[in-house]
Amino acid sequence: MLAKRIIPCLDVRDGRTVKGVNFVNLRDAGDAVELAAFYSRQGADELTFLDITATVENRGTFCDLVRRIADRIDIPFTVGGGIRSVSDVGRLLDAGADKISINSEAVKNPSIIGDLALQFGSQCVVCAIDARRNPDFDTDGTEGWEVYVHGGRTPTGIEVVSWAKHVADLGAGELLVTSMDHDGTKNGFAVDLTRRIGDSVDIPIIASGGAGSMEHFTDVFDRGKADAALAASIFHFHQIDIPELKIFLRNHGITVRIPQETPEE
Amino acid sequence: MVAIVKYNAGNIRSVLCALRRLDVDATVTDDPSALRSADHVIFPGVGEASTAMSYLRAAGLDTVLTDLTQPFLGICLGMQLMCAFSEEHDTPCLGMFDASVRRFPSGTGDKIPHMGWNTISGFDDPLFAGIARESYVYFVHSYYAPLCAGTIATCTYADTSFSCALRKDNFRGVQFHPEKSGPVGERILRNFLAIR
Numbered sequence: 001m002l003a004k005r006i007i008p009c010l011d012v013r014d015g016r017t018v019k020g021v022n023f024v025n026l027r028d029a030g031d032a033v034e035l036a037a038f039y040s041r042q043g044a045d046e047l048t049f050l051d052i053t054a055t056v057e058n059r060g061t062f063c064d065l066v067r068r069i070a071d072r073i074d075i076p077f078t079v080g081g082g083i084r085s086v087s088d089v090g091r092l093l094d095a096g097a098d099k100i101s102i103n104s105e106a107v108k109n110p111s112i113i114g115d116l117a118l119q120f121g122s123q124c125v126v127c128a129i130d131a132r133r134n135p136d137f138d139t140d141g142t143e144g145w146e147v148y149v150h151g152g153r154t155p156t157g158i159e160v161v162s163w164a165k166h167v168a169d170l171g172a173g174e175l176l177v178t179s180m181d182h183d184g185t186k187n188g189f190a191v192d193l194t195r196r197i198g199d200s201v202d203i204p205i206i207a208s209g210g211a212g213s214m215e216h217f218t219d220v221f222d223r224g225k226a227d228a229a230l231a232a233s234i235f236h237f238h239q240i241d242i243p244e245l246k247i248f249l250r251n252h253g254i255t256v257r258i259p260q261e262t263p264e265e
Numbered sequence: 266m267v268a269i270v271k272y273n274a275g276n277i278r279s280v281l282c283a284l285r286r287l288d289v290d291a292t293v294t295d296d297p298s299a300l301r302s303a304d305h306v307i308f309p310g311v312g313e314a315s316t317a318m319s320y321l322r323a324a325g326l327d328t329v330l331t332d333l334t335q336p337f338l339g340i341c342l343g344m345q346l347m348c349a350f351s352e353e354h355d356t357p358c359l360g361m362f363d364a365s366v367r368r369f370p371s372g373t374g375d376k377i378p379h380m381g382w383n384t385i386s387g388f389d390d391p392l393f394a395g396i397a398r399e400s401y402v403y404f405v406h407s408y409y410a411p412l413c414a415g416t417i418a419t420c421t422y423a424d425t426s427f428s429c430a431l432r433k434d435n436f437r438g439v440q441f442h443p444e445k446s447g448p449v450g451e452r453i454l455r456n457f458l459a460i461r
Contacts, residue, residue, distance in 0.1 A: 001383070002375070003381060070278065072286070074445060074448075074450060075403070076403060123311075173380075174380075259447055260400075260449075
């Protein structure tokens with residue numbers, strides 16, 4: 001059976017991971033490659049790297065980093081942050097990324113999704129959707145959510161489920177859905193939102209934002225019907241260790257991949 | 266020397282990186298004599314069947330590949346192109362394996378493409394030496410090869426049991442991505458390179 005995926009997310013600025021990551025057993029936790037290798041050994045199913053470099057001049061360092069990650073890491077990884085064009089994506093895929101994630105640019109220019117799907121295949125096009133609760137979008141009995149861009153700062157006036165359907169029709173291969181209301185709270189994922197979006201499209205949904213306990217993961221897979229769950233700080237700060245989380249999920253009836261240390265010789 | 270077939274399909278770099286991690290010398294080439302003289306040949310592939318086949322035919326690589334006699338491994342689209350036919354744009358393929366590639370049925374409740382980690386089982390081939398049954402490997406595909414005489418490993422998705430590895434003589438193919446399947450995938454690649 002297809003396993004539910006656990007995806008640690010690493011924010012990268014000028015080629016270094018940010019968010020004071022506390023790993024005593026790593027020589028350099030600021031080195032995204034070292035940290036990625038650690039998560040891969042722990043049994044992460046995929047990795048996501050978000051470039052939060054402020055300046056365009058330093059974007060080149062991200063491409064170099066993607067190349068170093070591809071040299072070292074033997075599980076799939078997605079890269080995103082600041083992607084504006086088909087040629088940006090070409091460079092990142094050539095550098096060895098398996099998938100790219102696109103967010104603000106997709107809202108500004110939705111046709112880029114179709115262009116990317118045509119040129120590189122839907123399987124590598126992840127559309128990231130940041131949403132906030134907005135009662136203006138409520139319809140009889142269901143809570144309305146609005147799409148936001150620029151790291152959750154700018155409202156777009158777009159209702160989230162219609163946007164999800166639209167980008168899926170355009171050719172997105174996967175949706176990374178983040179509730180900006182839940183992000184950073186550690187109070188759990190936006191389970192209802194995740195489920196509503198998942199029910200309205202037939203591409204996989206990665207839930208993000210709000211993970212604080214192992215039960216939150218069970219909940220977003222069970223009730224939220226997510227295909228994957230992404231989290232950052234709870235992994236970076238060792239609040240939850242991936243091997244422990246996977247065993248917990250398996251014991252709660254969720255199909256997960258628990259890698260053996262090494263296959264038998 | 267390991268030769269990776271150079272053509273218009275993705276993931277060549279991932280395969281090259283995986284071989285480098287194994288300290289294996291590999292060359293990416295479409296030169297017939299380099300392909301014929303390699304100890305092992307890997308035929309990767311991410312993309313669409315008809316575009317890939319047109320390219321291979323135009324480059325004259327179709328007959329070069331089918332005539333090779335050393336251990337040969339197709340990956341993902343590479344494996345599908347080694348079958349006789351693909352439903353993807355009704356494409357006649359290379360035909361090393363007597364199988365017709367089909368699209369996963371819709372309406373089973375399972376999303377297409379089949380993407381992520383799934384378990385493989387039922388194998389009996391040196392390619393899978395030391396690999397425990399129900400090991401997880403990474404898949405990304407919408408088309409599959411049905412079970413057939415050449416099946417050496419199976420997987421199930423969308424209510425369909427399919428060939429996730431095929432073999433005919435020196436030719437082997439895997440539907441999953443060993444280069445992205447962690448330690449299990451690494452062992453499968455090492456097993457392939459140990460085949461003489």
